[in-house]
Amino acid sequence: MPYPKGHKMKVRSKIVESAAQAFRTNGIRDISVPFIMKGAGLTHGGFYAHFDNKEQLVAEACRYAISDTIALLQEAADQEKQNPKIHAVIDYYLSPYHRDRTEMGCILPALSSEISRSSEEVRQVFTHELERMIAFISDLAEIDAAKGSALLSTMVGSLVLARSVNDPELSSSLLSAGKQHAKELVMT
Known part of the structure; x- marks a missing residue:
């Protein structure tokens, strides 16, 4: 009996979602295809019916994760x-909340350092998605792209540092300082 129409796209979406969550939490290198497929409730044997390789999945996960982040940020706005x-x-x-939930958080602070060592295909997709995020921030703040880039860089850098330290007070201080500086950037 054949699968219902749209089944393959639903399965592919589950795989991309699982990958985005896994990559956000653990990075790219340390996550295996079987782990991603298990997270999607599937066996790893079916992976190649949907993707040519892990790099293609990384690229799709980047697209998905940025769209997801933009939707969350738009909801907050x-x-x-x-x-x-x-x-x-x-x-x-x-x-x-965002700092502590890497599995659903922005992919930019989670993967930027790894992406710089990824394939050209993945870097091209990541670049496009970063530009899309800058445009979203710039449009929402009603500022030009240069200022939007500075604003997003401040936000991403503050989040990276806040997630990196093991001192809760310092982490909270980094978030507060980042918020203050980001808001000042918008006002100037």
Whole structure:
């Protein structure tokens, strides 16, 4: 009996979701195809019916993760009633909640260092997705792309450092300082 229409796309989506979550949490290099497939509730034998190789999956996971992050940030912005919407995005991005949930967080701080050593195909997709994120931030803040790049860099760098330390007070301080500086960038 054949699978229903759209079954293959649903399965592929589950694999991409599983990969994005795994890569966000553990990086690319340390995650195996069998681990990703198990996270999707599948056996690893079916992987090649959907992807040519792991690099193709990494590229798709980057696309998915940035779309997911933009949707979360847009939701935070849409809930803001009084302050500039970009402030809600900065507050969400540099929150303990986002810091502590790497599995659903932004892929930029999670994978940037690994992506620099990835294939040209993956770097090209990552570059495009980074540009899309900069455009989202710039449009929401009503600033040019150069300032949007600086704002996103501040946010990503603050999050990377806050996640890297084992001192909770220092981590919270890094998030607070990042928020303050990011908001100042928007106001100048």
